[in-house]
Amino acid sequence: MSRILVVEDEAAIAELVAINLRHAGYEVSVARDAEGAQQCVDRMLPDLVLLDWMLPGQSGLALARSWRSHARTKPLPIIMLTARADEGDKLAGLDGGADDYLTKPFSPKELLARIRAVLRRKAPQALDDAVEVAGLRLDPATRRVTRAVDGVVCEIKVGPTEFRLLHFLMTHPERVHSRAQLLDRVWGDHVFIEERTIDVHVKRLREALAPVNGAQLVETVRGAGYRMSQANPQPA
Numbered sequence: 001m002s003r004i005l006v007v008e009d010e011a012a013i014a015e016l017v018a019i020n021l022r023h024a025g026y027e028v029s030v031a032r033d034a035e036g037a038q039q040c041v042d043r044m045l046p047d048l049v050l051l052d053w054m055l056p057g058q059s060g061l062a063l064a065r066s067w068r069s070h071a072r073t074k075p076l077p078i079i080m081l082t083a084r085a086d087e088g089d090k091l092a093g094l095d096g097g098a099d100d101y102l103t104k105p106f107s108p109k110e111l112l113a114r115i116r117a118v119l120r121r122k123a124p125q126a127l128d129d130a131v132e133v134a135g136l137r138l139d140p141a142t143r144r145v146t147r148a149v150d151g152v153v154c155e156i157k158v159g160p161t162e163f164r165l166l167h168f169l170m171t172h173p174e175r176v177h178s179r180a181q182l183l184d185r186v187w188g189d190h191v192f193i194e195e196r197t198i199d200v201h202v203k204r205l206r207e208a209l210a211p212v213n214g215a216q217l218v219e220t221v222r223g224a225g226y227r228m229s230q231a232n233p234q235p236a
Contacts, residue, residue, distance in 0.1 A: 011032075168186050202220075
């Protein structure tokens with residue numbers, strides 16, 4: 001479940017956006033000004049920020065520029081929300097650090113589509129950094145998955161779809177993902193397959209991880225979806 005911070009001083013708009021995002025499966029926090037937004041970001045980095053341009057005190061544009069100037073918040077995905085529709089304003093917003101720009105009024109469907117697009121572009125799957133969970137190591141650069149068993153590092157053979165699925169789960173450990181969310185984030189919303197097809201790929205992934213005592217790392221959360229567990233004990 002991706003965490004989204006909504007920074008909007010108009011209560012009715014903030015509430016409407018938050019309701020639509022929660023209905024779509026996102027975890028939502030709301031801030032009414034730049035100071036509140038900064039406090040939220042300081043506590044925990046969200047996966048994406050919906051940032052209103054016109055805020056009391058410091059503007060959203062100034063806040064975006066500030067975040068882009070610091071290493072911790074520089075990669076933070078930002079979608080600017082504003083009533084400013086002029087091309088010059090859009091360019092200023094994008095130049096100021098926004099990843100996308102949405103003019104009010106906007107439809108919930110368009111907002112969700114923009115969010116999905118930005119999250120896909122900014123997703124950890126695009127990085128070449130290796131990731132490790134409970135002794136299981138996945139390296140996107142070499143396309144290798146390994147885990148040590150009895151002191152011996154064993155390579156795990158997985159198919160390309162299972163590799164993408166495992167990568168996504170490992171980069172979001174302990175988070176529960178519904179089949180619909182996995183379908184969107186791993187396969188993409190332009191691919192039309194049955195959600196239950198994901199169960200087949202999860203089964204294949206578990207079968208591949210079984211020889212290194214890793215099948216139970218991919219947990220089924222009844223009625224909710226799947227998650228990658230960090231609590232599974234290391235193989236002896």
